[in-house]
Amino acid sequence: MPSARSWRAYPQTYRLEASRCSGCQKTFFPPRQVCNACSGREFETFRMGYGGTVVTHTVIRTPGDQFQGEAPFAVGIIAMDDGPKMTTQIVDVPLEEIRIGMKVKLEFRRMYAEGHDGVIEYGHKAVPLRE
Ligand SMILES: [Zn+2]
Incomplete structure (x- = not known):
């Protein structure tokens, strides 16, 4: 479970912003920098x-x-x-x-x-x- 500190540090958490890998379409929440499926580094943000x-x-x-x-x-x-x-x-x-x-x-x-x-x-x- 995310701690109170991480809620404060990552305001996108409040908005349920996830990221979708441009390479393989895998989605992550919270958003990542590197896709763990295809190692892609391009993501689009979307609101779950x-x-x-x-x-x-x-x-x-x-x-x-x-x-x-x-x-x-x-x-x-x-x-x-x-x-x-x-x-x-x-x-x-x-x-x-x-x-x-x-x-x-x-x-x-x-x-x-x-x-x-x-x-x-x-x-x-x-x-x-x-x-
Ligand atoms: Zn990917």
Whole structure:
């Protein structure tokens, strides 16, 4: 899971900006400098859609300090409809109802209130797509 520092350092993360290799069309999120499939160095930036599918998930019961008070919660790998995979928290669904193959969409949510200065971090979380 990206740290709060990396969210701040890479504002494209907020906008879900991914890169697509001009050589082989493989997509990356976060964007890369060199394609790991064809070693290409030319990319076009595009903004991913919010839809995806749960590939796998796990329930965190003893989280690190910044997530104290939120456990247990689910973290999953989401295969975005646009190709890249993301690791993110899965919310708004009972933990036992999370399924592989479940359709989700990303929403911008509060992540946690950071220790001393009380800074509230925001990031994307996956919520179930309800028909
Ligand atoms: Zn490539």
